Amino acid sequence: MTARKLRRTMSLPEVMLWECLRGGRAGSGVKFRRQHPIGPYIADFYCSAAKLVIEIDGEAHDRGGNPDHDQKRDAFLNENGYQVLRVSAAEVMKAPDEVASAIVARVAAPLHRCAVPLPAGGEDF
Numbered sequence: 001m002t003a004r005k006l007r008r009t010m011s012l013p014e015v016m017l018w019e020c021l022r023g024g025r026a027g028s029g030v031k032f033r034r035q036h037p038i039g040p041y042i043a044d045f046y047c048s049a050a051k052l053v054i055e056i057d058g059e060a061h062d063r064g065g066n067p068d069h070d071q072k073r074d075a076f077l078n079e080n081g082y083q084v085l086r087v088s089a090a091e092v093m094k095a096p097d098e099v100a101s102a103i104v105a106r107v108a109a110p111l112h113r114c115a116v117p118l119p120a121g122g123e124d125f
Contacts (some may be wrong), residue, residue: 013092020100050107058089061079
């Protein structure tokens with residue numbers, strides 16, 4: 001299925017989370033894309049500013065060949081510099097605003113903190 005078709009047939013948890021994330025509604029101004037193609041895969045949601053892929057996992061992800069497919073997708077994404085955040089569909093259904101806030105907080109948090117304070121203007125290390 002193409003990304004365009006997937007955008008038209010999103011699951012209820014995907015729709016609920018998208019309503020919270022779209023257009024910076026989660027309060028961060030951070031932009032997210034839905035059903036975004038990355039290589040041979042289509043991410044449920046993607047934040048380019050943080051190279052963060054958000055996948056919503058329902059019960060189907062635990063059955064059949066889906067766990068293997070998810071592992072291959074995660075490996076591909078990680079090897080290409082993307083972070084993958086998996087969220088259960090049940091969590092989204094229960095508290096979509098809280099899930100969206102947690103995602104935005106992860107995007108907004110700096111990846112690395114400097115252990116040594118940076119020198120004041122003009123000072124050398």
